[in-house]
Each structure stands twice: as structure tokens, then as C-alpha cells.
Amino acid sequence: MTPAVHTGPMITTGAPRGEQQGRGRGSRGSDDTARAVSVSAGWQPLAGAALLDRLRHTGRARPTADPALAADLRSFVAAGFDDTPAGAVASGLVVTKDRLTRALACPSHRVADGSPARPFTVPLACGALVDVLFRQLVTVGTVGDAMVDALDGLALDEHQAPLVAWIGQLAHAERSELRAEVERQSDGLRRRWPALDPSWLPRTRETLRASLAGGRVELVARVDLALGRPAEDEATVAIVEVTSGSRRPGHRDDLHVDALVGALRSSAPPFVVATYYVRTGELDVDPVTPDLLVSAARRCRAGIDAMVSADAGTRPAAFDHPYCAGCAELPLRADRPDRSAPSATVSSVSDPRTAVTEVVLFPQERAA
Amino acid sequence: MSHSTGTRTDALLAVPPRPVGDDARARVRDRLVDGVAGAVAGLPPGGLVEVALPSLRRARSRPESVGLAEPDFAWKPVFARRSLGLAAVRACVEGRFGGPAAAVGPLADRAVDEWRRSGWRTFHWEPWFDGLGAGGRAAVLAEATTWATPLWAAFDWAEFGPGVVLGGADDQWTCPGPRAVRLKGRCEVRVTIDPPGGPADTTGTAVGASALVSVSGGSPGGDWPEELSYLALVAGLRSTDRPVPARVLGLWPEAGAHRMVEVDGGLLGAAADRVVTTVALTAVARSNAPDVGGTVSTASEEGFGVEDGAAVEPALV
Numbered sequence: 186m187t188p189a190v191h192t193g194p195m196i197t198t199g200a201p202r203g204e205q206q207g208r209g210r211g212s213r214g215s216d217d218t219a220r221a222v223s224v225s226a227g228w229q230p231l232a233g234a235a236l237l238d239r240l241r242h243t244g245r246a247r248p249t250a251d252p253a254l255a256a257d258l259r260s261f262v263a264a265g266f267d268d269t270p271a272g273a274v275a276s277g278l279v280v281t282k283d284r285l286t287r288a289l290a291c292p293s294h295r296v297a298d299g300s301p302a303r304p305f306t307v308p309l310a311c312g313a314l315v316d317v318l319f320r321q322l323v324t325v326g327t328v329g330d331a332m333v334d335a336l337d338g339l340a341l342d343e344h345q346a347p348l349v350a351w352i353g354q355l356a357h358a359e360r361s362e363l364r365a366e367v368e369r370q371s372d373g374l375r376r377r378w379p380a381l382d383p384s385w386l387p388r389t390r391e392t393l394r395a396s397l398a399g400g401r402v403e404l405v406a407r408v409d410l411a412l413g414r415p416a417e418d419e420a421t422v423a424i425v426e427v428t429s430g431s432r433r434p435g436h437r438d439d440l441h442v443d444a445l446v447g448a449l450r451s452s453a454p455p456f457v458v459a460t461y462y463v464r465t466g467e468l469d470v471d472p473v474t475p476d477l478l479v480s481a482a483r484r485c486r487a488g489i490d491a492m493v494s495a496d497a498g499t500r501p502a503a504f505d506h507p508y509c510a511g512c513a514e515l516p517l518r519a520d521r522p523d524r525s526a527p528s529a530t531v532s533s534v535s536d537p538r539t540a541v542t543e544v545v546l547f548p549q550e551r552a553a
Numbered sequence: 554m555s556h557s558t559g560t561r562t563d564a565l566l567a568v569p570p571r572p573v574g575d576d577a578r579a580r581v582r583d584r585l586v587d588g589v590a591g592a593v594a595g596l597p598p599g600g601l602v603e604v605a606l607p608s609l610r611r612a613r614s615r616p617e618s619v620g621l622a623e624p625d626f627a628w629k630p631v632f633a634r635r636s637l638g639l640a641a642v643r644a645c646v647e648g649r650f651g652g653p654a655a656a657v658g659p660l661a662d663r664a665v666d667e668w669r670r671s672g673w674r675t676f677h678w679e680p681w682f683d684g685l686g687a688g689g690r691a692a693v694l695a696e697a698t699t700w701a702t703p704l705w706a707a708f709d710w711a712e713f714g715p716g717v718v719l720g721g722a723d724d725q726w727t728c729p730g731p732r733a734v735r736l737k738g739r740c741e742v743r744v745t746i747d748p749p750g751g752p753a754d755t756t757g758t759a760v761g762a763s764a765l766v767s768v769s770g771g772s773p774g775g776d777w778p779e780e781l782s783y784l785a786l787v788a789g790l791r792s793t794d795r796p797v798p799a800r801v802l803g804l805w806p807e808a809g810a811h812r813m814v815e816v817d818g819g820l821l822g823a824a825a826d827r828v829v830t831t832v833a834l835t836a837v838a839r840s841n842a843p844d845v846g847g848t849v850s851t852a853s854e855e856g857f858g859v860e861d862g863a864a865v866e867p868a869l870v
Contacts, residue, residue, distance in 0.1 A: 317688060318688075321687075321688055321691035321692070321695070324657075324694050324695040325658060325687075325691045333688065334687050334691070337685065337687065337689040338689055339688075340689065341630055341689050341693070342692075343629065382651075383651045383652035383656075384651045385652075386652055386653075386654070386702050388654075390696075391699055394771065394808045396772040396773075400774065414706050415703065415706055417558065450808055450810070
């Protein structure tokens with residue numbers, strides 16, 4: 186039965202897009218630098234309809250509109266800000282996922298706003314190119330020469346001009362390394378990512394905004410893929426973030442911010458947020474629950490407090506850093522406490538279909 | 554305000570209140586003409602000042618940027634998304650496609666084919682689009698899909714009947730005086746909400762009334778009633794033989810927000826005052842930057858003046 190979230194019958198490919206042969210479990214392409222950190226027998230990436238099913242069926246009832254919870258979250262996140270409408274000229278505090286992460290970093294990991302952008306690397310370039318290819322695949326259903334298509338698309342984004350120029354001056358060996366990885370990930374996308382029925386209203390790079398405290402605080406998130414008609418009485422939207430790198434704890438923090446912004450701007454939150462790891466085909470799924478939203482609101486509030494105190498020069502010397510993504514950047518272990526997720530979401534990790542069974546490190550071992 | 558699609562559609566189509574009368578319209582016009590004349594009095598003759606909704610917003614939020622020289626125009630996906638997105642929604646309303654995601658590709662291909670065959674540019678960006686590689690074209694289509702989808706999902710389109718127009722020419726009105734000041738109003742949807750013979754015909758309140766829908770980036774600011782009323786103001790000044798639009802609904806998809814104004818004389822007057830303020834800021838900027846010269850559009854990067862007229866949202870921070 187097609188859930189109410191979808192505006193038409195679900196029509197998907199019965200099998201992964203493209204060919205399936207030559208990609209048996211454990212095959213990691215031709216990149217000799219890639220290495221398996223851990224391998225669990227019996228696991229293989231979800232693809233096609235199975236991937237969509239994993240996204241659609243979270244095992245939990247979909248949230249319904251809860252104005253009281255939304256109001257509580259809004260007032261909690263923006264506590265301390267005057268609720269009277271801001272003057273038209275006054276600029277509010279814009280809170281993005283990146284700004285939150287930076288604000289919550291401990292002194293060792295802190296990178297101040299306005300610092301020079303982190304240097305371009307091959308993994309970072311790969312991430313940008315794979316993002317473009319994902320968008321292309323969702324939109325037109327095909328990818329030709331992955332590197333050419335990705336650079337074509339990236340070149341249209343004026344903000345990416347420095348990165349495009351950097352890629353253009355890469356030495357032959359580095360460019361070959363980049364091309365190989367982009368092609369490998371593109372191939373994985375083509376084989377695994379399902380076609381999306383237009384009636385699901387897929388949209389890529391959708392910007393979500395939630396204006397709080399009369400515009401004095403604005404939470405902003407751009408999501409790689411949103412599916413489903415805007416929520417009315419029941420949650421109907423699924424959000425997917427795509428990454429070309431390996432798992433990092435901060436990815437879930439970012440997902441939860443997506444869920445929070447979605448909850449604050451609509452009558453009902455998204456019913457699920459997920460990260461799709463293109464390189465491995467892993468799909469981390471978090472059903473959106475009140476606990477998740479409250480947890481995200483706490484982190485968001487802490488980040489806003491840190492931004493405000495940093496701006497005012499009043500950050501306490503003994504500032505606690507429970508949300509520092511850099512400190513949390515350790516291999517995911519079963520005994521590592523998950524600060525951001527309440528126990529309700531553990532099912533997404535314990536689900537054998539999405540469990541962390543294989544992490545293939547990208548060259549230089551940094552996610553893009 | 555309810556987020557329900559049906560509720561929103563019903564609210565837009567509700568029998569309108571008493572329309573803005575001709576006297577009120579004339580008073581607002583006179584107020585605007587007088588105000589603009591004073592605002593541009595210090596400018597040398599010649600040149601053209603253009604005002605549009607984005608420039609009204611910019612004059613309020615970033616007054617220091619008004620009158621700055623425009624960057625050279627070059628097509629990019631955000632400039633093409635509105636026209637292609639509107640075409641996609643129109644095609645969906647007509648039942649030709651199940652959603653914008655399915656419509657944008659065939660519509661773009663058809664437009665390019667038509668341009669190649671006849672030289673006719675439906676959207677103006679066909680030659681640019683045709684020169685892009687597959688990845689670039691996909692980026693344009695993706696941008697249009699993401700722009701169009703919230704609009705498509707915002708209404709029960711079947712309820713509008715045949716009296717709905719998507720896109721179309723901008724409303725324009727040139728303020729009389731020695732220095733040309735042109736007002737441009739751009740909306741995404743026009744709906745006839747009370748055709749002759751409709752409910753209002755029996756009460757004599759607003760026969761032939763219409764409503765406008767405007768799609769914007771960002772979040773609604775505190776002055777949204779005046780800003781939405783600006784669109785009704787320009788439409789009402791442009792064509793005095795038609796009623797001033799009875800209401801204007803604004804959609805801010807990024808914020809998941811919509812707002813609606815029932816247009817009256819007071820709101821039209823407030824919108825006219827915003828125009829005067831914007832023109833005055835522009836005049837000051839021009840006076841301080843004599844090199845700018847020529848036509849000064851206060852629409853800036855929001856895309857007005859571009860054939861497609863895409864409304865470009867502020868860059869994501």
C-alpha cells in the first residue's frame with residue numbers, strides 16, 4: 186500500500202538502475218588505495234526499490250502536526266532573543282549547519298567565521314562533483330561521462346569557480362585519481378539509486394528556512410534531496426543528504442538540524458532524514474521523533490549561545506564542548522556514546538541492512 | 554495561517570471584499586506622482602529609474618546597495634528557472650505531466666528544437682541552454698524543478714478553472730514627469746476570482762476581480778503587506794479599466810510560509826510610499842555616483858530586466 190506521503194502510486198525500478206553484474210559483495214572497484222576497515226558477511230548495499238523502501242518504511246508511525254511541540258522548540262531555540270519583530274534593517278543571526286559546527290567546536294578544533302576556506306583537496310573536489318552527479322541522476326536519470334558532466338554542472342555554479350579552477354590545474358596523477366573516484370562513485374549511483382516517480386515531487390538542493398524571534402534568528406539548511414508533498418496534518422517529507430566520503434558523527438548532527446528546520450517551518454516535521462553514502466552505498470536512516478527534534482534543538486541552542494557569546498567576547502574560559510564534531514571524529518564504535526540521538530533512533534543503526542559493516546576509506550582518509 | 558493546500562486555494566478564491574474604487578485609486582496615483590516628483594527633483598533629466606518588488610525589499614533591508622552598478626549579465630540556472638518552472642507548472646495544470654520533475658526536460662527540449670527550427674525563442678535562454686553540456690543542462694533542469702515544485706504543490710489547481718494565468722507579461726506603469734520612473738510588477742499566477750455571473754454579481758461588490766500570487770525567496774519580512782500590495786498597485790495603475798486586484802498571496806517556499814493581503818486604499822498608499830522611498834534612495838545613490846549614469850534599475854541582481862526575469866534569491870549564507 187502506498188503511504189499517504191506519496192502523491193501518486195509508487196513506481197520505481199524493480200532493480201538497481203543500470204547493470205548489476207561485476208559488482209558483487211566486497212568488490213570495491215579498481216582503486217588500490219581503498220581498503221576495507223571492517224567487513225561483515227552478508228551485507229551488501231541497498232539498491233533500487235529496496236533502498237526506497239528503507240527510506241519510506243521507518244518502522245515508526247509518521248509524526249503528525251504538533252503545534253505545541255513546534256512552539257516549544259521555537260521558543261527554546263531562540264530563547265533570550267526579543268520576540269518583537271526585528272527592524273527591517275536589522276540583520277538577524279543566520280544559523281547554518283556549518284556555522285553551528287564551527288561554533289560548537291572546542292578550542293583545538295575551532296575555525297573562526299571568516300577564516301580562510303579550508304584548502305581544496307581531491308576528496309573535497311570529489312564530494313562537490315558527486316553532488317552534481319547525484320542531482321543530475323535524480324533530475325534526468327542518466328549520467329554520461331561522469332567527470333565531464335560533473336564539471337559541466339559545477340561550472341554553472343559561480344560560487345564553485347575557485348574549485349573548478351583548482352581542478353583544472355591538477356597534475357595528471359591527481360586528476361586521474363579524482364576521475365577514477367568520481368567514476369567509481371557515479372557507477373555506484375547509477376547501479377543503486379532508484380528512479381523517483383515525479384509524483385513524489387523530488388527536488389534537489391532545496392533550501393529550508395525557519396525564522397525565529399521575529400526574524401532575529403534564522404535557521405537555514407540546504408538539503409540534497411527532498412521528497413514528498415509539503416506536510417499538512419501528517420509528516421510527508423523525506424530528506425536525504427548525500428556524501429561521497431566515509432561516515433562521520435557530524436553527519437547525523439547535520440541531519441538532525443535538517444529535521445529541526447523542517448519541523449519549524451512546516452506544520453509537521455519530515456518523517457525521516459537520511460544520509461546516503463555514495464561510495465559504499467550505505468544509507469543511514471533516522472526516523473524523526475520528538476526526542477530527535479528536542480535533541481537537535483538543544484544542540485542548536487548551544488550553538489546559538491556560543492555564537493552570541495563569541496560575538497560579544499563573553500565566551501567563558503571553561504566553555505564545555507560536548508558537541509564538538511572534531512572531538513567526536515573517531516571511528517564509530519559501539520561504545521561511543523551518541524550524544525545527538527536519543528535511544529529511539531538506535532534502530533537505524535542496529536538494522537542489519539544499514540549497519541556499519543564496511544567502511545572504505547577514501548584516499549587521504551578524509552571525508553569530502 | 555493554515556498550511557492546507559485546500560484552505561489556501563479556498564482563501565484565494567473567496568468572494569472578494571469591496572474593491573478599491575476609482576476615487577481611491579486616483580488618490581493613490583496622485584500621491585505617488587507627487588512623491589516621486591519630489592524624490593527625483595535633484596536628478597538631472599534623462600535616464601530611467603526602474604522599481605520592482607525586489608528593489609523595494611532591498612531598499613529596506615540593504616539601503617546601502619541601492620543604485621550600485623549592475624554586474625554584466627550572463628545566463629545562469631537561477632535566471633532560467635522561473636520561466637521554465639512556470640511552463641512546467643502550466644503543463645502540469647493542463648494534465649500533460651504528473652509533476653514538474655517530469656515536465657522540465659521535455660519542455661526545455663521542445664523549446665530548443667523550436668528555436669533551432671524557427672529562430673523563435675520561447676524563453677530567451679534557448680541558445681545558452683543548447684550550448685551547455687549534459688551536466689550543465691541537468692543543473693538548469695534541476696534548478697527549475699526545485700523552483701516549480703512548491704508552487705505546484707501549493708494549490709488545488711483544478712479549483713481555479715480556466716481563469717488562471719501562469720506567468721505572462723509584467724505589469725508596468727511609468728510615472729509621468731520630467732524624469733522617467735517605471736514601476737514593474739511581476740507575479741507568478743493571476744486568478745480570476747469573480748467572473749461575471751459569479752457570486753459577487755448578485756451583490757455588486759467586485760465583478761471581474763482578480764487575485765495575484767507571488768513567489769519569493771527567503772522569509773517574509775515584517776513589511777510583507779506593503780510589499781504584496783505593491784503588485785496590486787502596479788497592476789491597478791497599469792490598467793484603470795480593470796479592478797485593482799482584490800488580494801495578493803505571497804509564497805515563500807523556503808520558509809514554508811504564505812501570507813495574503815486583502816487590498817484596500819490604505820495598503821495601496823503604503824505601497825506607494827515605499828516606492829517613493831525607494832526612488833529617493835536611488836536618486837541619492839545616483840547623485841553620489843555620477844559615473845553610473847543611464848538607466849538605473851533598482852531591481853539589481855533579482856533578475857528584473859532579464860527577459861526571463863527570474864527572481865534570484867539571496868545567496869545562501
